Amino acid sequence: MITDFPEAPLPLLDGTETTAELAEFGGDPVIPKGLRRTVFPVITKEDTFHMLRSQRSSPEKVVEEFAERYRSYVGAHSALPVASGTASLHMALVGAGVMPGDEVIVPAFTFIATAQAVVAAKAVPVFVDIDPHTYCMAPERAEAAITERTKAIMPVHVHGLPADVPALRGVCERNGTVLVEDASHAHSAGIGDSMCGSLGTAAGQSLMADKNFPLGGEGGIAFFSSDEAHQRAVSCLARNGIDYRMSWIVASFGTSQLQRLGYYDAIRARNAAELSRALDETGLFTPPYVPEGYTHSYNMYRIGLRPEAVGLEDLPVWKVKEAVHELLVAEGVPAREWQNTPIPCHLPFTHRHGFGNGYPFTLNPEAARDHTPQDFPVVRAMLESTLVLCRELRSPVEHERLQRYAAAFRKIAKRPDAIRTLVNERNYPRPPHQEAARLG
Amino acid sequence: MKMESIDTAMVLNRILTSGIVMSIEKNDKELPGLERLLSKHTSRSEVVLLNSRTAAVHAALAGLGKGHGENALCPELDEELRAFVTWLGITPDEAGEEETPGFDLVTVTPEHASERIAEAGRSTAAAVVLDLTPLGFGPAGAVVTDLRRVRDRAERLKIFGAFDLRTMWTQRESEPDLVPGVQFNYRLSPLVAGCVRMALMQALSADKASRTSGTGVNS
Numbered sequence: 001m002i003t004d005f006p007e008a009p010l011p012l013l014d015g016t017e018t019t020a021e022l023a024e025f026g027g028d029p030v031i032p033k034g035l036r037r038t039v040f041p042v043i044t045k046e047d048t049f050h051m052l053r054s055q056r057s058s059p060e061k062v063v064e065e066f067a068e069r070y071r072s073y074v075g076a077h078s079a080l081p082v083a084s085g086t087a088s089l090h091m092a093l094v095g096a097g098v099m100p101g102d103e104v105i106v107p108a109f110t111f112i113a114t115a116q117a118v119v120a121a122k123a124v125p126v127f128v129d130i131d132p133h134t135y136c137m138a139p140e141r142a143e144a145a146i147t148e149r150t151k152a153i154m155p156v157h158v159h160g161l162p163a164d165v166p167a168l169r170g171v172c173e174r175n176g177t178v179l180v181e182d183a184s185h186a187h188s189a190g191i192g193d194s195m196c197g198s199l200g201t202a203a204g205q206s207l208m209a210d211k212n213f214p215l216g217g218e219g220g221i222a223f224f225s226s227d228e229a230h231q232r233a234v235s236c237l238a239r240n241g242i243d244y245r246m247s248w249i250v251a252s253f254g255t256s257q258l259q260r261l262g263y264y265d266a267i268r269a270r271n272a273a274e275l276s277r278a279l280d281e282t283g284l285f286t287p288p289y290v291p292e293g294y295t296h297s298y299n300m301y302r303i304g305l306r307p308e309a310v311g312l313e314d315l316p317v318w319k320v321k322e323a324v325h326e327l328l329v330a331e332g333v334p335a336r337e338w339q340n341t342p343i344p345c346h347l348p349f350t351h352r353h354g355f356g357n358g359y360p361f362t363l364n365p366e367a368a369r370d371h372t373p374q375d376f377p378v379v380r381a382m383l384e385s386t387l388v389l390c391r392e393l394r395s396p397v398e399h400e401r402l403q404r405y406a407a408a409f410r411k412i413a414k415r416p417d418a419i420r421t422l423v424n425e426r427n428y429p430r431p432p433h434q435e436a437a438r439l440g
Numbered sequence: 441m442k443m444e445s446i447d448t449a450m451v452l453n454r455i456l457t458s459g460i461v462m463s464i465e466k467n468d469k470e471l472p473g474l475e476r477l478l479s480k481h482t483s484r485s486e487v488v489l490l491n492s493r494t495a496a497v498h499a500a501l502a503g504l505g506k507g508h509g510e511n512a513l514c515p516e517l518d519e520e521l522r523a524f525v526t527w528l529g530i531t532p533d534e535a536g537e538e539e540t541p542g543f544d545l546v547t548v549t550p551e552h553a554s555e556r557i558a559e560a561g562r563s564t565a566a567a568v569v570l571d572l573t574p575l576g577f578g579p580a581g582a583v584v585t586d587l588r589r590v591r592d593r594a595e596r597l598k599i600f601g602a603f604d605l606r607t608m609w610t611q612r613e614s615e616p617d618l619v620p621g622v623q624f625n626y627r628l629s630p631l632v633a634g635c636v637r638m639a640l641m642q643a644l645s646a647d648k649a650s651r652t653s654g655t656g657v658n659s
């Protein structure tokens with residue numbers, strides 16, 4: 001029988017970890033092999049018991065119960081549970097009144113589904129650059145991209161940090177457009193007392209397994225700020241025979257997991273805060289930026305690099321990133337790239353076949369533009385100079401594991417010489433955006 | 441026949457406790473397991489799993505290369521599916537007596553699961569859409585075909601669909617020409633797939649037992 005239980009506890013730090021030889025060069029890794037697995041979500045007896053109970057209920061009721069509980073948690077006016085985050089964004093856009101041929105402004109840095117949902121709504125995604133600190137849509141770039149045909153602005157709360165909604169609302173108000181959130185990374189995140197998912201005219205949110213609030217594999221939920229918006233989405237499904245329904249199995253798991261969401265969030269916030277303090281002291285690494293009053297949910301934790309702080313300013317930053325990446329992985333910290341090029345450089349947006357024969361791009365040819373990574377200098381700079389922790393920090397990891405992450409960053413920051421050696425030896429061939437586009 | 445609650449509970453518990461429940465997880469065994477079962481019993485080499493019957497119809501059409509602004513020879517469609525195909529921008533032409541539609545449509549009910557799977561196996565269409573929703577685990581569907589091309593295109597309609605255990609690491613697209621324009625998250629949950637597989641396995645083995653003993657079971 002497979003068990004979630006760890007084989008052994010992680011040893012407590014003894015102080016020698018940060019001065020030992022780097023694992024890349026034969027030293028002991030900070031996180032020993034065999035003790036690197038993190039488990040998320042945790043499955044408890046409540047999950048299995050609730051699943052049993054759900055079998056005795058009607059499927060519709062199970063889904064409804066989940067949607068109502070979560071809607072109330074988020075504080076949205078109404079909710080529509082669906083099969084995926086992509087479907088929820090499609091419904092959010094339709095609910096917000098997006099019509100075929102309309103333009104919807106989206107950030108060039110997100111998951112491809114944000115933009116594909118716009119196409120699903122038969123509208124045209126218009127891509128804009130991000131803010132260099134938050135990595136979310138830059139409000140001034142959004143405003144500059146507005147045309148007569150712009151119907152909606154759809155910011156993404158990237159990695160779990162709410163986008164600059166106050167500024168974006170201002171842009172919407174000045175220009176007669178609506179705000180639709182992609183809250184797929186931002187479960188329990190918010191600004192002040194308001195939670196992501198309740199900040200715009202409508203919102204979509206993924207509940208798939210890689211998210212902070214994962215349902216049974218795949219799921220999503222759309223939120224609406226009015227009955228009219230909700231009704232527009234529901235009638236679009238009915239009129240067009242689209243089956244986006246959520247499975248009761250998926251929903252049942254959501255209801256039982258919802259009870260533990262607060263616990264997961266609290267541990268993740270505590271861990272992120274501690275890791276951020278540690279990174280701040282390294283010089284080389286910078287933690288995610290969180291504006292005052294904002295709650296970041298850390299679905300991903302993006303770490304910046306400052307080669308100049310350790311005398312490596314003569315090296316291209318993307319090569320420093322490659323070297324640091326190798327060193328981290330060797331220490332047992334599975335840092336990653338997440339996205340390597342702006343979304344408009346992915347195939348579906350370079351050839352723009354849409355539903356076939358170019359529809360809906362053909363409805364609005366002026367909005368359908370060819371792009372290169374150079375069109376989004378902030379996205380490009382971020383991709384070249386940052387790395388991400390995903391599941392490893394999303395899980396409610398034990399404190400000793402967190403301390404070991406911090407130790408690994410400290411250990412590497414002390415060794416600019418090793419970074420320089422790797423950069424010289426490896427001859428990393430090309431920056432991330434010159435590689436073929438990857439989804440995640 | 442309908443699957444016993446206790447069996448459903450067993451399957452769900454087994455999958456829930458198997459580790460990370462994720463359709464794009466390289467270690468997932470539920471989705472490939474259902475694919476193999478459908479392949480074997482419909483005698484089709486290729487299977488694409490989807491999260492609803494409309495997704496499966498979309499995948500079949502995309503697999504056959506049909507897109508917005510085109511006509512497609514379809515089997516008899518109910519009102520919902522006709523609306524859906526029209527929403528895709530495709531005009532559904534009903535196949536006449538002498539014509540073979542591009543795809544066939546088979547609804548797999550709990551009462552007649554094994555006959556319906558057999559029926560799909562006998563179809564002469566290039567692709568068969570299976571509606572697995574009536575089995576009771578939520579919306580679910582599949583496309584079965586012998587044409588690798590149809591499978592390759594249909595998989596790519598699902599975001600992440602074309603990547604498998606081998607290609608997930610690099611996510612290098614092996615056939616950029618087959619990448620569609622619009623893509624949906626039509627991925628089926630492994631929990632749903634596991635239950636569908638168990639229900640089909642039971643129906644198929646009950647049917648086999650009844651055929652060897654000479655008594656009907658699915659009455």
Ligand SMILES: Cc1ncc(COP(=O)(O)O)c(C=O)c1O
Pocket residue numbers: 084085086087110111113114156182184185205206207208219220625
């Ligand atoms: C920002 C963002 N938007 C949308 C989605 C799409 O959600 P789903 O995969 O549930 O369709 C995802 C994740 O998968 C995402 O990360």
